[in-house]
Amino acid sequence: MPRNYKRTTDRQEWDPDSMKKAVQAVFDGTMGYLKASKTFEVPKSTLQDRVNRFRQNNDLDCSTRKGLGRFKPIFSISQEQSLVEHVLIMERRLFGLTYKDLRRLAYQFAESNSIDHCFNKDYKLAGEDWLAGFMKRHPELSLRAAEPTSVARAMGFNMVSVNRFFDLLEEVIDQHKFLPTNIYNVDETGLTTVPKRQSRIIALKGRKQVGLASSAERGQLTTAVLCVSASGNYVPPLLIFPRVRMKAELLDGAPPGTVSVCHPSGWIQSDIFVEWLNHFISSVKPKKEDPVLLLLDGHSTHTKNLPLIEKARDNGVVILSFPPHCTHRLQPLDVSIMGPLSAYYTQEVNSWLRNNPGRVVTQFQLARLFGAAYCKAATIQNAVSGFSKTGIFPTNRTVFGEADFAAAETTEIPSTTPSTSADPYVNPTPSTSFAPIVHSSIPSTSPLLIDPPPLSNNTPPVPTTLKNQNRVTMSPADIMPVPKISAVRKRATDHRRGKTAIITSSPYKNELMTISQTKTPKLNLNQPPKTKKPKPNIINDNICLYCLEEYGSSSSRLDEGWVRCRECEGWAHEGCTGYDSANLDNFVCMGCVASR
Structure with a gap:
């Protein structure tokens, strides 16, 4: 072949959406290869290759996606979309995933569905390169600093x-x-x-500690x-x-x-x-x-x-x-x-x-x-x-x-089929501690849930091995379920947390007057029961710092001990603090912690 001979190829840039339309037109029989290539401005040989792929796996998105050289994508577009949907559901439920959690979920997702992958089997994590590509392919996701929500x-x-x-x-x-x-x-x-x-300030990069003048420590x-x-x-x-x-x-x-x-x-x-x-x-x-x-x-x-x-x-x-x-x-x-x-x-x-x-x-x-x-x-x-x-x-x-109420769904009891037991929560199985979430945003015709649709009569049958590659037997929600309680813990006493009401209405006023008149007169408000130390007469000494219930009211938990904050000297129910009984001596309320 002469040295000055330039071989012509059709390796030019093409748009995946245009390729998708061309493949669909050829597959439907409305256009031939040459006409579809010119109409949608895609290479003819590449179009033939993509049509053959589509006839094999029946996944239009996967068949028309651009290749990565010798590297092959691990998950199909629909499989990655299921990961995206689960990540967003976990974020709405206030159980957002970190980068490491996502890498672990991707590894388990590939292993559970027998998908060929090159992830690290020693650490059982997907690679950082896969994570970077995943975040780039889905710009709707971003790493955010979460705001603590009680x-x-x-x-x-x-x-x-x-x-x-x-x-x-x-x-x-x-x-x-x-x-x-x-x-x-x-x-x-x-x-x-x-x-x-x-506020954030400009400082030397790499400095371990950056300070800012303040009037006092507290x-x-x-x-x-x-x-x-x-x-x-x-x-x-x-x-x-x-x-x-x-x-x-x-x-x-x-x-x-x-x-x-x-x-x-x-x-x-x-x-x-x-x-x-x-x-x-x-x-x-x-x-x-x-x-x-x-x-x-x-x-x-x-x-x-x-x-x-x-x-x-x-x-x-x-x-x-x-x-x-x-x-x-x-x-x-x-x-x-x-x-x-x-x-x-x-x-x-x-x-x-x-x-x-x-x-x-x-x-x-x-x-x-x-x-x-x-x-x-x-x-x-x-x-x-x-x-x-x-x-x-x-x-x-x-x-x-x-979506705004998604976080509250974690504490909602899932509906269960009636059983012969009087209590539906007696002897629950270990799998009921978490309720699998059904992705309502995934349509019923999604390739994640059913087999691919049948091909036309003039196309070869789909091999079983290729058919199973696009089928997901375990979704991300099955692998990493959204936390959900299985039963409500019944309190020993009725604790009224308050309600929305028209405060100036006559029924509310009469109810409040009845409660104030029915208080036990012999009750010492400065000495709550089950408290080792006597409760002094301090500021707001009759109100819990957390639930704002007044000590001695008809809705107060009189059988529960009170604990005192070491810093502001306020009082709270032991159950409201979240502290273990062994650490109650070191109790510091959330208000003091936030003001540090």
Whole structure:
């Protein structure tokens, strides 16, 4: 062959989607090889090869996928899609997978379905190269830093509780014809002289520890009570300083109209919240003829406060409480304002420390720093967006779909076939500790679930070995099931966690009065049973730090011991803490841990 001879080949670039259409056209008989090659601009010889592959395995996606040279793909497109779907389901259920978990799942998936692979059999993991290619082929997946979400919130935010709240919300709005200017949300947030979280800073790469100046290791807590309407009207905040006497200079630089009170703990109290309601009434000026709706969480200072209810009923304030453990999704202030406020406050504290070297942030600088952050975060856009995202105004319960309630499905008991035993959970088999999840997003005609469809009469039969390569006998959900409880542990006593309710309604008020009148008079509220150490008369000593149940109430667990936090000296039920009995002496509540 002459040296200057250039051999012509058809190895040019082609689009997989165009190849897929060309293969389908040839397979259906609507076009020949030459016409399909010219119509869809794909090489003729490559088209012939892809059509032959499709006749063998009957997988159009796999047959038209570009090759990797001598490397062959381990999983087909449908098999990889099943992995993607399972990863997303685990993430929605709050059991997200790490890179190592995904590599282990891929290895087990290949082994369980007898798929040829080149994974590491010693470590039983898929390779890092496969992982990098998998993430590149599925850009909808990304590595994210997860936000810790308590089990109580995962269980509490369920479809039943949310629908019950929207039923009450629609009821009061239809009854009183509330406009966005008359719908308010109130909530408290903690401000410390040492911010809870710090912004990222630029430092030398590879340095093991990077520091940032702060006023102290642990700051003093000041509570700010914020309130905003669905139209973006903000009620001046209330600041609760952790001290006994008030000084006028504590409010220097605070937002205009800010009011303040003092309490040794700096926490919200029942009488303080009544004072805030007076401030709210003087600012909003509601009337019985023109009432307003006030949305708040189920804290005991809000929902078990008879003077508050009387004051609200006399002044035309309708109070509706959110379901327990749902405020992170239902409360407008939590959704759109508290986050920016915390970030801006941290920036203001760091800026003040940078401009005042050698000094520390105290209570006398807090109002000014809070005021600067509040003016940035308390915007009309944030307020309107918060009420819209939560579906409160415009009222729309469909803002939350099935994916939003996926985390709560872990605690739902699966339906089982009736048995002869009276208790369906007696002697459960080991396999019932986890309930396999059926992927509803996979259609019934998926090649994962059934055999490939039959070919036309003029095509050769599909070999059994090739036929089984695309069939999955064990799905990723079978290999790594989504955790799901098999039975509900019955408590020794009935523990009422609270509920969404119209606080100012007559039935709720009468129920609360009945509970307050039926308390045992001989009960010593300062000495809970089954406690080795006597319980001193401290701040909030009658309220559990976790479940917010008041000690001595009719719904309180009187047979369960109480334990005291080593740092803030607050009390909580032993069962609420999650600590082992051997570690109760070292108990530190979550509030103290978060403020470190």
